[in-house]
Amino acid sequence: MAATTETTTNARRATTPGAAYEPTDRTVPSRSRERARYDRETVHSILDQAYLCHLGFIRDGAPVVLPTLFGRVGERLYLHGSTGSRPLLAAKADPGLPVCVTVTHVDGLVLARSAFHHSLNYRSVVVHGTAHQVTDEAERRLALNALVDQVVPGRSADSRPADAKELAATAVIRLDLTEVSAKIRTGGPNDDPEDLDLPFWSGVVPVAPAYGTPVPAADLAPGIAAPDYLAAL
Amino acid sequence: MAATTETTTNARRATTPGAAYEPTDRTVPSRSRERARYDRETVHSILDQAYLCHLGFIRDGAPVVLPTLFGRVGERLYLHGSTGSRPLLAAKADPGLPVCVTVTHVDGLVLARSAFHHSLNYRSVVVHGTAHQVTDEAERRLALNALVDQVVPGRSADSRPADAKELAATAVIRLDLTEVSAKIRTGGPNDDPEDLDLPFWSGVVPVAPAYGTPVPAADLAPGIAAPDYLAAL
Numbered sequence: 453m454a455a456t457t458e459t460t461t462n463a464r465r466a467t468t469p470g471a472a473y474e475p476t477d478r479t480v481p482s483r484s485r486e487r488a489r490y491d492r493e494t495v496h497s498i499l500d501q502a503y504l505c506h507l508g509f510i511r512d513g514a515p516v517v518l519p520t521l522f523g524r525v526g527e528r529l530y531l532h533g534s535t536g537s538r539p540l541l542a543a544k545a546d547p548g549l550p551v552c553v554t555v556t557h558v559d560g561l562v563l564a565r566s567a568f569h570h571s572l573n574y575r576s577v578v579v580h581g582t583a584h585q586v587t588d589e590a591e592r593r594l595a596l597n598a599l600v601d602q603v604v605p606g607r608s609a610d611s612r613p614a615d616a617k618e619l620a621a622t623a624v625i626r627l628d629l630t631e632v633s634a635k636i637r638t639g640g641p642n643d644d645p646e647d648l649d650l651p652f653w654s655g656v657v658p659v660a661p662a663y664g665t666p667v668p669a670a671d672l673a674p675g676i677a678a679p680d681y682l683a684a685l
Numbered sequence: 686m687a688a689t690t691e692t693t694t695n696a697r698r699a700t701t702p703g704a705a706y707e708p709t710d711r712t713v714p715s716r717s718r719e720r721a722r723y724d725r726e727t728v729h730s731i732l733d734q735a736y737l738c739h740l741g742f743i744r745d746g747a748p749v750v751l752p753t754l755f756g757r758v759g760e761r762l763y764l765h766g767s768t769g770s771r772p773l774l775a776a777k778a779d780p781g782l783p784v785c786v787t788v789t790h791v792d793g794l795v796l797a798r799s800a801f802h803h804s805l806n807y808r809s810v811v812v813h814g815t816a817h818q819v820t821d822e823a824e825r826r827l828a829l830n831a832l833v834d835q836v837v838p839g840r841s842a843d844s845r846p847a848d849a850k851e852l853a854a855t856a857v858i859r860l861d862l863t864e865v866s867a868k869i870r871t872g873g874p875n876d877d878p879e880d881l882d883l884p885f886w887s888g889v890v891p892v893a894p895a896y897g898t899p900v901p902a903a904d905l906a907p908g909i910a911a912p913d914y915l916a917a918l
Binding site: 478482483504506507508509510511512513514515516517518519521533534536537538550551552553554556558561563564565566567568570572574576578580596597599600603604607608610611612613614615618622640641643647648649650651652653654655656657658659660661662663664665666667668669670671672673676677678679682685 | 711715716736737739740741742743744745746747748749750751752754766767769770771783784785786787789791794796797798799800801803805807809811813829830832833836837840841843844845846847848851855873874876880881882883884885886887888889890891892893894895896897898899900901902903904905906909910911912915918
């Protein structure tokens with residue numbers, strides 16, 4: 453069971469070798485261009501270590517940014533929500549909903565001698581495109597499994613799948629990975645040479661998400677141990 | 686010095702008692718309304734535990750979401766960037782740049798028996814409004830200190846302030862906290878009663894950022910120890 457689950461998750465996450473994403477006017481940053489990456493391996497790796505994205509869209513002429521879960525399957529991102537949610541309704545209509553989906557990991561606080569050169573070490577991916585509602589039932593089920601497995605790989609096979617009522621209440625949208633860029637900063641502070649002798653500590657404070665000991669639900673039936681796939685977090 | 690620094694940071698972060706933010710059409714969520722909060726104390730607390738936000742704006746008719754640092758001073762958020770960056774240039778022109786700034790903390794992975802009830806425990810703040818460039822030099826310096834202190838409280842007083850050239854290269858924008866909401870999910874999974882006997886583990890995996898041992902810059906002069914304020918992280 454565990455092996456099958458892992459295979460399924462890996463298949464969904466496969467990175468097809470091949471060309472990088474083609475840079476476009478909006479995926480080439482106006483500054484720090486040396487931090488930009490377009491290869492699929494880097495982009496997929498940043499996406500696959502995350503489960504939360506920030507979804508941007510336009511409502512009544514103004515920008516809106518909401519945190520939400522996503523799942524990656526090959527060259528597609530899937531997002532979901534209530535059928536009554538405003539962006540999901542907007543994605544249902546032709547010609548879809550223009551969106552920007554951004555995923556960010558913070559890896560370190562970069563403390564320079566100068567306030568100006570303070571920074572973060574980070575890895576981010578920005579995806580531009582048009583989201584469309586998914587109506588095919590098989591693709592909807594695939595997407596919902598991917599959303600659960602993005603949070604905890606292997607979990608979708610170890611939970612009750614959505615029933616007809618739940619499927620009817622859930623909207624799924626799809627965003628193709630075509631206009632995509634990653635941006636990465638690593639390393640220590642970039643102080644100016646004339647600042648190196650200033651009496652201020654400088655360096656990097658590493659940051660990473662920490663997962664605590666799983667807390668069983670208050671009503672968990674006795675004898676059900678925390679599954680092994682949680683240890684992999 | 687440390688005490689002064691702390692007092693300065695606390696003053697900037699003061700929460701004036703008083704009415705909550707007035708809910709508006711776009712700050713009342715279309716679902717899970719019981720998770721919404723509008724009181725200043727909750728909003729400020731979520732903001733002050735973060736330093737990274739996701740900034741949404743519209744460029745050439747399409748939404749853009751970028752990760753960036755922010756600093757809170759009273760009822761204002763400050764963001765900064767290169768004077769050549771596209772959103773900062775757009776904020777310079779009248780009547781400012783319509784933006785949405787979102788801050789999200791993930792507190793736990795919520796694993797239910799049903800795939801449908803999987804969720805996250807989280808705290809988020811969404812701010813809608815119009816960003817304007819800050820031109821007053823004193824306010825610009827205040828904002829830049831706040832941005833550094835948002836990452837590491839007390840750090841701005843222990844680094845070299847921006848000089849004239851750095852100030853000239855840096856654009857600062859301001860967003861007033863007027864149209865604001867927080868959203869919070871806490872607690873265990875909300876499984877349906879008929880699912881409670883299913884043989885799947887359910888519960889919450891706690892998540893929190895972990896800060897590692899500070900790594901000194903390779904060129905740090907000998908004898909400069911990591912400052913005490915890093916221990917407070």
